[in-house]
Amino acid sequence: MKQIGICKIHFLSEALSPITHMMGVSGNESIINREKVFYDNDVVEIPVLSGNALRHKMIRQPGALYLIDQCGLRGKLTIDQANYMLTGGSLTESSTNDNIPLIAELQEVSPLYRLLGGSLKNQVVGGSLFVSRGLLCCAENQEVIEKLSGDYELPDGVLKPAQHFVSKYQYTRGDASRMKDATEILGEIAEKKSNLMIYSGENIIPGALFYHDITLYNVSPLEVGSALHAIKLWQDNDGIIGGSARIGHGKLKSSIWIDGLTDWFGTERGPDELVQEYIDHVQANTDAFKRWLSKAFPSKVELL
Amino acid sequence: MIKNWKVTAHLLSPLCGDAPFIDSLLEYELSMRLGMKHARKLTRNVSLSEIKRPPIPLAQRTICGHDVYCCSDPILGEVKAEWSDHQSKRFDTDLSALMLHPLHRKKLLTSSGPYKSRFVPLRIRLIDKICWFVRGDRKEINKLLKKIPSLGHLRNVGYGIIGGWEYEEQEEDNSIFAMHQGKKVLMKTMPIEAVKDWYGFRHSYGGAFPPYWHPDTFMEIAIPC
Numbered sequence: 205m206k207q208i209g210i211c212k213i214h215f216l217s218e219a220l221s222p223i224t225h226m227m228g229v230s231g232n233e234s235i236i237n238r239e240k241v242f243y244d245n246d247v248v249e250i251p252v253l254s255g256n257a258l259r260h261k262m263i264r265q266p267g268a269l270y271l272i273d274q275c276g277l278r279g280k281l282t283i284d285q286a287n288y289m290l291t292g293g294s295l296t297e298s299s300t301n302d303n304i305p306l307i308a309e310l311q312e313v314s315p316l317y318r319l320l321g322g323s324l325k326n327q328v329v330g331g332s333l334f335v336s337r338g339l340l341c342c343a344e345n346q347e348v349i350e351k352l353s354g355d356y357e358l359p360d361g362v363l364k365p366a367q368h369f370v371s372k373y374q375y376t377r378g379d380a381s382r383m384k385d386a387t388e389i390l391g392e393i394a395e396k397k398s399n400l401m402i403y404s405g406e407n408i409i410p411g412a413l414f415y416h417d418i419t420l421y422n423v424s425p426l427e428v429g430s431a432l433h434a435i436k437l438w439q440d441n442d443g444i445i446g447g448s449a450r451i452g453h454g455k456l457k458s459s460i461w462i463d464g465l466t467d468w469f470g471t472e473r474g475p476d477e478l479v480q481e482y483i484d485h486v487q488a489n490t491d492a493f494k495r496w497l498s499k500a501f502p503s504k505v506e507l508l
Numbered sequence: 509m510i511k512n513w514k515v516t517a518h519l520l521s522p523l524c525g526d527a528p529f530i531d532s533l534l535e536y537e538l539s540m541r542l543g544m545k546h547a548r549k550l551t552r553n554v555s556l557s558e559i560k561r562p563p564i565p566l567a568q569r570t571i572c573g574h575d576v577y578c579c580s581d582p583i584l585g586e587v588k589a590e591w592s593d594h595q596s597k598r599f600d601t602d603l604s605a606l607m608l609h610p611l612h613r614k615k616l617l618t619s620s621g622p623y624k625s626r627f628v629p630l631r632i633r634l635i636d637k638i639c640w641f642v643r644g645d646r647k648e649i650n651k652l653l654k655k656i657p658s659l660g661h662l663r664n665v666g667y668g669i670i671g672g673w674e675y676e677e678q679e680e681d682n683s684i685f686a687m688h689q690g691k692k693v694l695m696k697t698m699p700i701e702a703v704k705d706w707y708g709f710r711h712s713y714g715g716a717f718p719p720y721w722h723p724d725t726f727m728e729i730a731i732p733c
Contacts (some may be wrong), residue, residue: 240588278607351519
């Protein structure tokens with residue numbers, strides 16, 4: 205049985221609330237993120253979830269927060285350590301070098317960062333996680349989704365034009381001067397000009413489906429476990445993507461299926477076992493990870 | 509068996525940046541699989557004369573004293589649309605504030621320096637295929653190419669996903685030059701002195717051999733156009 209292989213995790217994610225993953229504004233209205241697609245001999249613009257956002261929200265953020273909690277690092281990190289763990293770090297030193305023992309130690313103690321890669325202060329460490337963009341399941345994307353998903357047949361009723369899934373929202377931001385009893389509370393200020401603000405934008409309607417996938421390239425079972433564990437944490441926290449989560453937007457409920465797992469891990473280890481293996485590994489290596497973090501990003505503050 | 513091939517990569521997502529040279533792609537993939545020294549971590553500071561090159565399954569020709577692989581530069585399919593996207597990154601100070609040690613909770617400059625927020629423009633092209641003319645062993649080439657998931661820049665966030673590879677046998681070898689009305693038209697980036705009487709190129713300075721970005725390969729070159 206091989207211990208290194210390629211694994212592809214497919215997602216079919218249903219929007220449980222309006223999705224507002226935006227690309228900019230037009231006048232006062234926020235515009236949903238779109239990309240150009242060639243369909244029916246024409247170029248059309250179709251809503252899409254960026255791979256960058258999915259990678260961060262699905263894997264890096266939940267995975268990093270779990271490690272921070274397990275290692276008891278809240279309130280102890282330096283800016284460089286937090287920058288590396290939560291956003292991938294920055295190359296900040298002018299002279300770069302390859303500190304192979306440091307990379308080897310990282311790969312041993314943290315499958316998550318072996319998967320994600322990142323930038324230490326003076327060297328870039330490659331990762332092995334390839335995240336696709338989130339494609340709206342619509343008529344324009346049907347052909348590509350079927351090819352990407354290994355001929356998965358989309359459910360009936362989703363193959364409508366993309367515009368069918370785009371709607372608009374509008375909210376009003378309250379104004380203290382228009383509150384009940386405003387004159388009593390605010391006095392003369394309440395008489396001034398109102399600041400009541402209406403804001404609006406496009407959104408993807410609840411019930412729309414997105415197809416996306418992640419490919420784990422040349423990975424071991426522990427890395428697959430770390431990815432599945434992060435995905436589980438993301439889903440347990442409503443699978444948030446995009447903006448306005450504070451007012452209930454951006455909830456995704458994902459169904460996943462995995463290619464290549466049984467081919468090279470054997471049938472005795474399913475996703476749950478792989479996640480448990482990763483959790484056990486983290487718990488057994490908390491001190492080792494903290495030692496590595498102190499070595500890679502030295503600080504006067506002791507982590508151990 | 510060594511033959512002439514047109515190798516086509518069918519893409520399922522837009523291409524970010526430029527398409528790669530196929531000899532670079534094969535050298536990288538083979539050196540990674542063989543676990544060769546500097547496979548992943550070759551830097552400008554390492555001289556190419558110090559490292560062993562992987563034996564990729566492409567024919568080689570010696571032209572004007574230069575050994576070159578028989579493979580053309582990448583040829584893009586029709587560009588259906590072109591636009592600029594952005595990649596953004598910022599240090600999430602609101603999420604991190606309480607995670608930091610009290611000694612490290614200080615004002616952070618995010619408009620420049622190590623924690624600068626990024627909003628980097630990216631050149632994106634909507635194309636359905638990239639092809640290369642090569643002379644080589646199809647079976648061995650396919651063994652190396654078939655596991656490559658995507659091409660181009662920012663593959664980790666979904667650009668340049670490959671849907672499949674296609675091989676079409678060619679009668680003529682168009683990998684280095686193609687004959688047009690009795691004249692040689694350049695198909696591959698080459699040292700300038702090797703293409704004196706050829707056509708269809710512009711003069712430049714850069715890498716003529718893989719790894720094309722390494723200063724050791726820089727010289728006066730002719731780029732097909």
